[in-house]
Amino acid sequence: MTAIDLSSALSTLRASAPLVHNITNFVAMNTTANALLAVGASPAMVHAIEEVADFAPLANALVVNIGTLSPEWVEAMVRAAEAANAAGVPWILDPVAVGATPLRRDAGRRLMALKPTVVRGNASEVIALAGEVSAGKGVDSTAASDAALDAAAALARDSGAIVAVTGKIDYVTDGDRTVAIDNGDAMLTRVTATGCAVTALIGAYLGAGFSPLDAAVAGLATMGVAGEIAAAGSNGPGSFQVALFDALAALDDATLAARAHVS
Amino acid sequence: MTAIDLSSALSTLRASAPLVHNITNFVAMNTTANALLAVGASPAMVHAIEEVADFAPLANALVVNIGTLSPEWVEAMVRAAEAANAAGVPWILDPVAVGATPLRRDAGRRLMALKPTVVRGNASEVIALAGEVSAGKGVDSTAASDAALDAAAALARDSGAIVAVTGKIDYVTDGDRTVAIDNGDAMLTRVTATGCAVTALIGAYLGAGFSPLDAAVAGLATMGVAGEIAAAGSNGPGSFQVALFDALAALDDATLAARAHVS
Amino acid sequence: MTAIDLSSALSTLRASAPLVHNITNFVAMNTTANALLAVGASPAMVHAIEEVADFAPLANALVVNIGTLSPEWVEAMVRAAEAANAAGVPWILDPVAVGATPLRRDAGRRLMALKPTVVRGNASEVIALAGEVSAGKGVDSTAASDAALDAAAALARDSGAIVAVTGKIDYVTDGDRTVAIDNGDAMLTRVTATGCAVTALIGAYLGAGFSPLDAAVAGLATMGVAGEIAAAGSNGPGSFQVALFDALAALDDATLAARAHVS
Numbered sequence: 001m002t003a004i005d006l007s008s009a010l011s012t013l014r015a016s017a018p019l020v021h022n023i024t025n026f027v028a029m030n031t032t033a034n035a036l037l038a039v040g041a042s043p044a045m046v047h048a049i050e051e052v053a054d055f056a057p058l059a060n061a062l063v064v065n066i067g068t069l070s071p072e073w074v075e076a077m078v079r080a081a082e083a084a085n086a087a088g089v090p091w092i093l094d095p096v097a098v099g100a101t102p103l104r105r106d107a108g109r110r111l112m113a114l115k116p117t118v119v120r121g122n123a124s125e126v127i128a129l130a131g132e133v134s135a136g137k138g139v140d141s142t143a144a145s146d147a148a149l150d151a152a153a154a155l156a157r158d159s160g161a162i163v164a165v166t167g168k169i170d171y172v173t174d175g176d177r178t179v180a181i182d183n184g185d186a187m188l189t190r191v192t193a194t195g196c197a198v199t200a201l202i203g204a205y206l207g208a209g210f211s212p213l214d215a216a217v218a219g220l221a222t223m224g225v226a227g228e229i230a231a232a233g234s235n236g237p238g239s240f241q242v243a244l245f246d247a248l249a250a251l252d253d254a255t256l257a258a259r260a261h262v263s
Numbered sequence: 264m265t266a267i268d269l270s271s272a273l274s275t276l277r278a279s280a281p282l283v284h285n286i287t288n289f290v291a292m293n294t295t296a297n298a299l300l301a302v303g304a305s306p307a308m309v310h311a312i313e314e315v316a317d318f319a320p321l322a323n324a325l326v327v328n329i330g331t332l333s334p335e336w337v338e339a340m341v342r343a344a345e346a347a348n349a350a351g352v353p354w355i356l357d358p359v360a361v362g363a364t365p366l367r368r369d370a371g372r373r374l375m376a377l378k379p380t381v382v383r384g385n386a387s388e389v390i391a392l393a394g395e396v397s398a399g400k401g402v403d404s405t406a407a408s409d410a411a412l413d414a415a416a417a418l419a420r421d422s423g424a425i426v427a428v429t430g431k432i433d434y435v436t437d438g439d440r441t442v443a444i445d446n447g448d449a450m451l452t453r454v455t456a457t458g459c460a461v462t463a464l465i466g467a468y469l470g471a472g473f474s475p476l477d478a479a480v481a482g483l484a485t486m487g488v489a490g491e492i493a494a495a496g497s498n499g500p501g502s503f504q505v506a507l508f509d510a511l512a513a514l515d516d517a518t519l520a521a522r523a524h525v526s
Numbered sequence: 527m528t529a530i531d532l533s534s535a536l537s538t539l540r541a542s543a544p545l546v547h548n549i550t551n552f553v554a555m556n557t558t559a560n561a562l563l564a565v566g567a568s569p570a571m572v573h574a575i576e577e578v579a580d581f582a583p584l585a586n587a588l589v590v591n592i593g594t595l596s597p598e599w600v601e602a603m604v605r606a607a608e609a610a611n612a613a614g615v616p617w618i619l620d621p622v623a624v625g626a627t628p629l630r631r632d633a634g635r636r637l638m639a640l641k642p643t644v645v646r647g648n649a650s651e652v653i654a655l656a657g658e659v660s661a662g663k664g665v666d667s668t669a670a671s672d673a674a675l676d677a678a679a680a681l682a683r684d685s686g687a688i689v690a691v692t693g694k695i696d697y698v699t700d701g702d703r704t705v706a707i708d709n710g711d712a713m714l715t716r717v718t719a720t721g722c723a724v725t726a727l728i729g730a731y732l733g734a735g736f737s738p739l740d741a742a743v744a745g746l747a748t749m750g751v752a753g754e755i756a757a758a759g760s761n762g763p764g765s766f767q768v769a770l771f772d773a774l775a776a777l778d779d780a781t782l783a784a785r786a787h788v789s
Contacts, residue, residue, distance in 0.1 A: 027555045027571050029290045029331075033455035038500050043455065044360070045290050048333040051364040058363065068555075070574040097570070100584065101577040190775065192559035192569065237564050238771030246499030249453065292553045292594075296718035301763050306718065307623070308553050311596040314627040321626065508764030512716065 004179065007257045009205070009218040014040035018207025020200060021059035021084075023047045023077050025067025025096065028196035031241075032063075035197035038248035039222065041204035047073060052080035057087035060207030063200050064116070065094040066107050074107045081114040090117040090206040090215075093161075094199040099128030108132050112159055117212045119155065120164040120199045123148035130155040149178065162212040164202065164220060166195060172216040179217055182261040183224025185231035187240045194244070198223040221260040226251055228259065267442065270520045272468070272481040277303035281470025283463060284322035284347075286310045286340050288330025288359065291459035294504075295326075298460035301511035302485065304467035310336060315343035320350035323470030326463050327379070328357040329370050337370045344377040353380040353469040353478075356424075357462040362391030371395050375422055380475045382418065383427040383462045386411035393418040412441065425475040427465065427483060429458060435479040442480055445524040446487025448494035450503045457507070461486040484523040489514055491522065530705065533783045535731070535744040540566035544733025546726060547585035547610075549573045549603050551593025551622065554722035557767075558589075561723035564774035565748065567730035573599060578606035583613035586733030589726050590642070591620040592633050600633045607640040616643040616732040616741075619687075620725040625654030634658050638685055643738045645681065646690040646725045649674035656681040675704065688738040690728065690746060692721060698742040705743055708787040709750025711757035713766045720770070724749040747786040752777055754785065 019042045024032055029045055036043040046055045049072065056062050062084040064077045084091045093116040098108040109132045112119075121129060130151035149171060152163040156175030164172045170181040188194045202219030210218060229251070230243035282305045287295055292308055299306040309318045312335065319325050325347040327340045347354045356379040361371040372395045375382075384392065393414035412434060415426040419438030427435045433444040451457045465482030473481060492514070493506035545568045550558055555571050562569040572581045575598065582588050588610040590603045610617045619642040624634040635658045638645075647655065656677035675697060678689040682701030690698045696707040714720045728745030736744060755777070756769035 025571070026289050026552050027559050030293060030455060030556060033290050034500060034504075037453050037455060045288070045331050046360075046364075047331060048366060050334055051332070051366040054364040054366075068571050068573060069577070071576055097572075101572075101580040103574060103577040103580070190563050192556060192563060234772075236772030236775040237560060238768035238775075241560075241771075242501035242505055242768055245501030245504075246497075249499040249501075289552050293556060293718060296553050297763060297767075300716050300718060307626075308551070308594050309623075309627075310594060311629060313597055314595070314629040317627040317629075505764035505768055508767075509760075509762030512762040512764075 004214050004217045004262055006218060006221060006260050008253055010039065010222065010251060010256055011253050013205060013208045016208035017042055018060035018204055019044060019058065020061050020063060020203050020207050021046060021056055022063045022200060023052065023073065023080055024063060024065035024196060028065065028067060028193035031193040032197050032200045034245055035248060036200055036204055038245050039201060039204060041207065047076050049076040049079055052076050053083040056080045056083040056089055059089060061203040062089055062091035063203040064091060064111060065096060065196050065199060066098065066104060067096040067196060069103060069107060074110065078110055078114065081111060085114060090212065092116060092118040092120060092199055092203045092206060094196060095119065095121050095125050095129045098125050105132055115159060116161050117206060118162045118164065118202055118216050120166065120202055120216070122166055122195065126155060126163060126165045127151040133158050162216050164216045166198065166220065170220045170224070172213060172220065174213060180263050181217060181220045181224060183221055183228060183259070185227045187231045187234070187237065188227045190237040191241045194223070217262055221262060222251065222256060225256055225259045267477050267480045267525055269481060269484060269523050271516055273302070273485065273514060273519055274516050276468055276471045279471035280305055281323035281467055282307060282321065283324050283326060283466050283470050284309060284319055285326045285463060286315065286336065286343055287326060287328035287459060291328065291330060291456035294456040295460050295463045297508055298511060299463055299467055301508050302464060302467060304470065310339050312339040312342055315339045316346040319343045319346040319352055322352055324466040325352055325354035326357070326466040327354060327374060328359060328459050328462060329361065329367060330359040330459060332366060332370060337373070341373055341377065344374060348377060353475065355379060355381040355383060355462055355466045355469060357459060358382065358384050358388050358392045361388050368395055378422060379424050380469060381425045381427065381465055381479050383429065383465055383479070385458065386428055386430055389418060389426060389428045390414040396421050425479050427479045429461065429483065433483045433487070435476060435483065437476060443526050444480060444483045444487060446484055446491060446522070448490045450494045450497070450500065451490045453500040454504045457486070480525055484525060485514065485519060488519055488522045530740050530743045530788055532744060532747060532786050534779055536565065536748065536777060536782055537779050539731055539734045542734035543568055544586035544730055545570060545584065546587050546589060546729050546733050547572060547582055548589045548726060549578065549599065549606055550589060550591035550722060554591065554593060554719035557719040558723050558726045560771055561774060562726055562730055564771050565727060565730060567733065573602050575602040575605055578602045579609040582606045582609040582615055585615055587729040588615055588617035589729040590617060590637060591622060591722050591725060592624065592630060593622040593722060595629060595633060600636065604636055604640065607637060611640060616738065618642060618644040618646060618725055618729045618732060620722060621645065621647050621651050621655045624651050631658055641685060642687050643732060644688045644690065644728055644742050646692065646728055646742070648692055648721065652681060652689060652691045653677040659684050688742050690742045692724065692746065696746045696750070698739060698746065700739060706789050707743060707746045707750060709747055709754060709785070711753045713757045713760070713763065714753045716763040717767045720749070743788055747788060748777065748782060751782055751785045
């Protein structure tokens, strides 16, 4: 797998201005909407079971994030994913804290069965989700980072999704080959909802017509490079978050391509 | 219609410190509360059907925003509007994306039947809402901006509400006469929930005793002038949002009156 | 009661990195999560009745805030508090606007019956809550600030909770002795959810193993000193909020101990 060409990713995204339908958590809604606006996408937050199936086909991509969950929202997520699938709308799953409770494990299993286009989680989420999907196949016997990569590859093979594991280095895999993105800054972990926001950025690239693997790499690189730029101009998590939105909006193709470390 | 006198609008609002009851969407709640605090109003977010009728009469104004909707919230909005009407509390409707789904169209129709004091939406929302209220009367045959003005006037005449249509230029109409407010900055469209926040500012002016038309003009001018000041001192949508709250809090009568373009 | 020793409070908190389970209001969720991250705690927002009892025992502390209430959330709060009690997890109640409606008064009464470790409210909330808990005992006949202190002491004695009353000067009482914390800045009242955030900071100190009284004093002092630092470097409520997160993250033991006015 050659490195992804990012030289026109952002301008393509902005020219497309995709409508991104989000069913996301209460903590991340505002941050996610502003991150999507900053890169030129059009965010919509629509969660009621009575309207998600009407709305998902109108969107260019769907983002499903289980951060603040309730059974009613799980039903709406399922219905939205089904409607997206029926309409050919790509969708991405963010399995926040999927291993923490039975409600989350069950939601993760049901949503994976609907075959998301992309899954984006941290190491423990991807390991937990892989365990739900391929119970008994064993993803638990190696070192932490290896375990996450093994789990991601198994999850991708079992589900057909592109799987992105974020951490100090981000990885994207189709189950066969793996791309590493070595960007970002530790400050991204000091502000809430940046993980949710990068999931939405991948959704925006999906909505702009990128392939699932290219969308995942482009979304992670965009947030990573913007995070580096923001960290250089901030004094703590408050000013970092402000600078992050400014950096996302100011980022251009040349800067993204020059600074992205994709291999 | 002469231009509205804004020379003491903000100081009157701040002296009144109105309690504004908001039933608004999850994306906008924090931004709305901070915008209201910045201009000297007192925000309360209360949405449960079990308490909205107890709370609405305690407030000086009610703001109803259908951004992140569910059937339960629609019932609470209806009950709150009925309680506000019974208590003589003015209220404003923000019909977010009202045309997008049946759930929203139905909510728009039911809320309009309760006769909001003011309606504030963008062009497509006002056109969609006017179509729901006066189906068949035809608001669809002219150019986009004319269509919005025609729809706003028809909606105002049919409902008795003052209708505000926001865009590059904002318009306020009672169905007969129209006031234009030519303030603001494109950055206001790059940050989520600024439209919801300006609806709440109009609610604050209503709660301070301004006439519906004066409240709409004053609210739009306040946000527009603050947006211009904020844009001049920011580097992107992140710093713009920060500067917007600072500008709303620092704005004074003389600056508002001098910079507002109302005709 | 001697003054609390704050000389290692923050470093102890950061070394502990407590997991804080929040059931809080929609306005405050993002602000609360970022305040907790800024001081080195790990926030989780989990509210569904189907999972709160699974999650609360995993956490080091539970924060219950009734800001945006519904009956379903009250049931989840009750279940979470019961699970926290059963697991020996300390918890703090923030009785937002508890006196405003029957739904809130009932929620306040039910939650107090579950014996929170700490209660944090403003004067009118503490007075209202004390009235619910000890109806007829009379907390209404003296001047406002005295009434709040009397109510706080009565509430502490009746419930066994440590009670914190915030205002220009903050007070913490066990019903017998009272500690005053004279820090903070008026700007803290111009940004929404700072009260909710300080409740969560007290929760973080509880989760790090501080005694209830020490946790309350340390949390209030941490927010108060950070607020003073932030106010000195900001131009209004927008930049103040940004500076507040920066100040919380940058605050160290020596600065906190030197600037805290605890007596």
